[in-house]
Amino acid sequence: MASSEYTTSATRGDSILQVENLQTAFFTDKEVIRAVDGVSFDIERGETVGIVGESGSGKSVTARSIMGLIKSPGRILGGSIEFDGEELTTKIEKEYRQIRGGDIAMVFQDPLTSLNPVYTVGNQIKEALRLHQGLRGTEATKEAINLLEAVGIPDASRRVKEYPHEFSGGMRQRAVIAMALACDPELLICDEPTTALDVTIQAQILELLQEIQEDRDLAIMFITHDMGVIAEIADRVNVMYAGEIVETAPVVELFENPRHPYTRGLLRSIPGNTPDEDRLTTIEGDVPTPNEPATYCRFAPRCPKAFDECDKVHPVSLEVEAGAEDHTAACLLYPEDVSQERAIELHREAETESEEEL
The missing domain is CATH 3.40.50.300 (P-loop containing nucleotide triphosphate hydrolases)
Structure with missing residues (x-):
């Protein structure tokens, strides 16, 4: 000092x-x-x-x-x-x-840098759930839907099966936040x-x-x-x-x-x-x-x-x-x-x- x-x-x-x-x-x-x-x-x-x-x-x-x-x-x-x-x-x-x-999780400026275009948004969230919370199968899918709902994405049970290009910019950023939260x-x-x-x-x-x-x-x-x-x-x-x-x-x-x-x-x-x-x-x-x-x-x-x-x-x-x-x-x-x-x-x-x- x-x-x-x-x-x-x-x-x-x-x-x-x-x-x-x-x-x-x-x-x-x-x-x-x-x-x-x-x-x-x-x-x-x-x-x-x-x-x-x-x-x-x-x-x-x-x-x-x-x-x-x-x-x-x-x-x-x-x-x-x-x-x-x-x-x-x-x-x-x-x-x-x-x-x-x-x-510690991170949300980047461009959500497309965090999302893989060849996998559905749901699969990418479920990967995070598997790695960090040990969730698999139906349990992981249910939690992925819950996370998308938590970040304000409507009709989450349908959107969880869609690809990043099917989301708007704001929705992609919400999905990235959901991925970050999946890690708790x-x-x-x-x-x-x-x-x-x-x-x-x-x-x-x-x-x-x-x-x-x-x-x-x-x-x-x-x-x-x-x-x-x-x-x-x-x-x-x-x-x-x-x-x-x-x-x-x-x-x-x-x-x-x-x-x-x-x-x-x-x-x-x-x-x-x-x-x-x-x-x-x-x-x-x-x-x-x-x-x-x-x-x-x-x-x-x-x-x-x-x-x-x-x-x-x-x-x-x-x-x-x-x-x-x-x-x-x-x-x-x-x-x-x-x-x-x-x-x-x-x-x-x-x-x-x-x-x-x-």
Whole structure:
């Protein structure tokens, strides 16, 4: 910790997932891309935690790291992923298969990537039931129909015999959610599951996820670039930029009192949030490729609040002010209840402590 007064994170209660200093990189012929670079967060039982940021910020790589789906040329370089008190990063593939699907399930952006076109939807759900719950035959068919009904698919006894191409986009996404639920997971990771859907279907899917969560006390990690979706579904939010989490806060606090300049930029870019301006507000520039160790603020080249030290000091996540344990920001402007010189010193101290721990 940087000091007894300003901490880097809160000590939370019944966390089912704890990610600490996760580092995942991809090794190419030309460079090493640090897609996830020192990410830490946790998720409690029955809670929805949002991961938000522009494309290329590391959201999906974080999810795939948790699921054990990082393939060559990528690999996890360091950090800890603890699920229900069990360390995942040390497991071999055979051990990971018991957790993937059974304890942690994932819903991807495009349901067609999760559904095999040559098998009926029912057969694919029954396969998950066989692998993770030991159900076969009539019993598995009955449960597959129950799951399709649970996710709001009408005439489930007929639809269970149909193929993915016979389902609409929204129905396919519901079927994928049913497949995930067939594994009876404790944590559901949703990687932009509503992006390809129209607004009406999107609202139905979000409502469905909330109902399932209440019924099963399910923890959800919801990844998106849509701040409106985050406002609808999340309890807490982690804002990612260039492989790092730059702000963490409860969802209402984040929308009412965003602190990091990047978060403010994301919120200002939502249509309707700046009605007095003639044009839609955007964040100038692009997310950089994190191909070198972060010895500075990666957002500084795009930041309207940047000053000289931003190019020299790497900010870490600290409380935005004393006592604000649930609201942290990786920005040299914070903690805001101390002088700027002291804030910079606190970030230097925290960064040094973090390096010593490694």
